[in-house]
Amino acid sequence: MIPDEPFIRWDWIVTNLGDIGERTWEHVLMTVIAVGVGFVISFVLSLLIVRWRRLYGPVIGTSGLLYSIPSLGLFALLIPLTGVTLLTAEIALVSYTLLILVRNIVAGFDGVPRDVLEAAEGMGYGPWQLLWRVQLPLALPTIVAGLRIATVTTVGLVAVTALIGQSNLGSLIVQRGIRASFPTAILVGAVGSVLLGLIADLGFVGLQRLLTPWARARGG
Amino acid sequence: MEFLGQLAAWFGDPAQWTGRNSIPVHLLGHLALSGSALLGGLVIALPIGIAIGHTGRGAFLAIALANIGRAIPSIAILGIVFPISLRLHLGFGFVPTLIALIALSIPPIVTNTYAALRDVDRDLVEAGRGMGMGELQLLARVELPVGAGLLLAGIRTAAVQVVATASLGAVISADCLGYFVIHGIATNDLPEIFAGALMIAGLSLLTELLFAALQRRLVSPGLQDAPAPRPFLDAGALPREAQP
Numbered sequence: 001m002i003p004d005e006p007f008i009r010w011d012w013i014v015t016n017l018g019d020i021g022e023r024t025w026e027h028v029l030m031t032v033i034a035v036g037v038g039f040v041i042s043f044v045l046s047l048l049i050v051r052w053r054r055l056y057g058p059v060i061g062t063s064g065l066l067y068s069i070p071s072l073g074l075f076a077l078l079i080p081l082t083g084v085t086l087l088t089a090e091i092a093l094v095s096y097t098l099l100i101l102v103r104n105i106v107a108g109f110d111g112v113p114r115d116v117l118e119a120a121e122g123m124g125y126g127p128w129q130l131l132w133r134v135q136l137p138l139a140l141p142t143i144v145a146g147l148r149i150a151t152v153t154t155v156g157l158v159a160v161t162a163l164i165g166q167s168n169l170g171s172l173i174v175q176r177g178i179r180a181s182f183p184t185a186i187l188v189g190a191v192g193s194v195l196l197g198l199i200a201d202l203g204f205v206g207l208q209r210l211l212t213p214w215a216r217a218r219g220g
Numbered sequence: 221m222e223f224l225g226q227l228a229a230w231f232g233d234p235a236q237w238t239g240r241n242s243i244p245v246h247l248l249g250h251l252a253l254s255g256s257a258l259l260g261g262l263v264i265a266l267p268i269g270i271a272i273g274h275t276g277r278g279a280f281l282a283i284a285l286a287n288i289g290r291a292i293p294s295i296a297i298l299g300i301v302f303p304i305s306l307r308l309h310l311g312f313g314f315v316p317t318l319i320a321l322i323a324l325s326i327p328p329i330v331t332n333t334y335a336a337l338r339d340v341d342r343d344l345v346e347a348g349r350g351m352g353m354g355e356l357q358l359l360a361r362v363e364l365p366v367g368a369g370l371l372l373a374g375i376r377t378a379a380v381q382v383v384a385t386a387s388l389g390a391v392i393s394a395d396c397l398g399y400f401v402i403h404g405i406a407t408n409d410l411p412e413i414f415a416g417a418l419m420i421a422g423l424s425l426l427t428e429l430l431f432a433a434l435q436r437r438l439v440s441p442g443l444q445d446a447p448a449p450r451p452f453l454d455a456g457a458l459p460r461e462a463q464p
Binding site: 009010038065068069070071072073074075076077079080084133149152153155156157159160162163164170173174177179183186187189190191193198201 | 223280296297300302303380384391392405417418420421464
């Protein structure tokens with residue numbers, strides 16, 4: 001690194017604002033794809049688990065095993081199959097969301113009181129109505145809590161995908177920063193990804209309050 | 221099949237076993253980094269977690285740390301530490317990676333130690349007090365043994381995270397298993413990438429299993445309602461007290 005290079009060059013930030021915005025947008029997109037796809041898969045898996053309880057061990061065990069593989073390791077394990085591509089990055093990112101999401105969605109469904117279910121059944125709700133109008137709304141706080149953790153974690157992991165050539169705030173840290181000996185880019189990428197994580201976190205807190213007005217009414 | 225052959229050939233190549241960038245050098249580097257980072261993390265985080273958990277004061281710190289730890293990407297910490305370390309003439313590679321890893325290991329240890337001590341039945345603590353135990357005695361003979369399960373779970377989380385993240389040190393030229401993946405990508409060498417990935421994944425899984433076994437051995441069998449360690453099933457789980 002150049003000895004006199006300052007930690008932050010404001011003029012570089014100003015002239016590269018467009019670029020920084022683009023990297024941020026790519027970061028958001030990669031996160032949304034991963035959490036979105038991860039949520040759909042986890043939701044289906046959780047419904048299967050609620051129906052066939054014995055699936056819980058194998059599903060959580062497998063996603064826990066995936067979760068225990070370091071990100072760089074999982075990306076690299078996939079490269080011989082899918083190359084140094086966005087697909088590789090997204091497959092790994094989706095795998096990491098499964099453990100958190102399945103655990104929380106199942107916990108949400110499990111938390112619905114038995115008598116509420118019986119009351120709804122007694123009122124003539126079919127299984128689908130029961131799911132959409134009773135179980136899902138009641139499970140929502142726990143599910144959103146899971147989404148919150150999964151999203152914040154994914155924002156951080158997306159930055160690591162810069163190591164397999166993906167363009168996002170992580171590439172400001174790695175390619176433009178560390179490899180080019182340019183601290184300003186490191187700082188912008190690092191601060192940007194932390195801010196994104198915090199914004200996502202606060203966003204989910206807000207969403208949770210919006211979606212569960214009854215919790216607010218009780219002062220929760 | 222052909223790929224398996226290439227992979228075996230890569231591992232069998234004597235060039236991987238001697239010299240500057242051989243497997244032993246990077247494996248030892250990885251272990252040295254992870255071991256010293258975990259040790260450093262324990263020295264800093266255990267006293268903080270014990271102080272918060274024992275007194276019950278500063279709980280917000282334990283919870284805030286858990287959330288902050290998750291929100292700050294590991295590569296961002298590494299990136300920020302790197303130029304500072306260069307500026308302070310601490311070098312590149314080992315020292316900045318070590319500092320980043322220590323920072324990463326602190327949140328799970330503090331949060332879990334806090335949760336472990338808070339989780340101890342208050343009646344037990346009061347009984348200890350009634351028997352005339354001082355604060356240190358209470359800690360050493362009641363709170364820590366009873367809370368050992370959760371506490372060790374935190375150390376396990378930190379250990380796995382440290383071993384996992386140490387790979388990223390390769391980006392700033394630290395000796396670690398990440399070298400093979402980064403070098404393999406740069407030179408488009410698929411067997412090297414995959415071999416590196418296998419070693420990274422293997423070491424992480426071993427760490428998980430090792431610390432789960434340690435947890436099982438160290439927690440008193442009398443604590444039947446303490447959560448039994450389950451490798452992988454509890455991966456990434458936060459203690460109830462620290463959940464958002």
